Amino acid sequence: MLDIKFGEQGQIVVSGRFDASQAERAEEFLSKVTESREMDLGGLQYISSLGLGVLLATQKRLMGTGHALKLTNVRGHIREIFHFSGFEQVFEIDPNPPA
């Protein structure tokens, strides 16, 4: 199950499994984001290509208005998937692993 919500500092907190079955719900949540935010992925256990597509579409939309998502607390295997997806070129990704 994917959990996606706003944290106390206004960051987007994502945890669980971001797969095909969760993409539509995540897309609906992220459509409410209209300005730059940090996205805390410390609890994200799994992401597939449809989840990546949702993140990419959100970043494209935000960049169109001068805003962006910054990805933080990215776990090792998620970071590997981001790398193979070329996300370093289109997202600012905090280099520090989750505590």
Add this chain to the structure above:
Amino acid sequence: MTAIQRASAPSIVALAVLLALIAGGHAPFAASSYKAVPGWGQLPDGEKWGEVPNVAIDPAGTICNTAQLAVEELFTNLVKYSRGGKSDIRIDLARDGGRLIVSLTDFDVEPFDIRTVPDAKTDLSLAERKPGGLGIHLVKRLVDHIDYEYADRNSTTTFIKNLE
């Protein structure tokens, strides 16, 4: 690799547990089948994947996550693009020493070899990039080997993930 069982519609939990057990050396091989319908209803359910008791045998979850990702991407690809596919997609799982071997077979369809799919252009600028097209690209990078067979209108994609 031999399929010992073909269920008509097992839950995704069964497949995920089998993946974990096989990766951990607790079971030699198994098979399941999933209905290839044009929609997401039969796709691996995230909540149920999360119930897999794989902590003891794959502490970081890396192997199972990679295998599940490859299965999800290949399965969704078959559902979306398989020309003529109306039957279940069979998923065979096996362990051969230090290798996890997973095959997806689609029946009575046109051939489709994912090895011929061009890589996604991941070096484009954000303005040039379009969401989508990453699934097969990721599978080709995350698994250690991919085979393809097409015979009697049955299409089988097999991937190998080294267990180390």
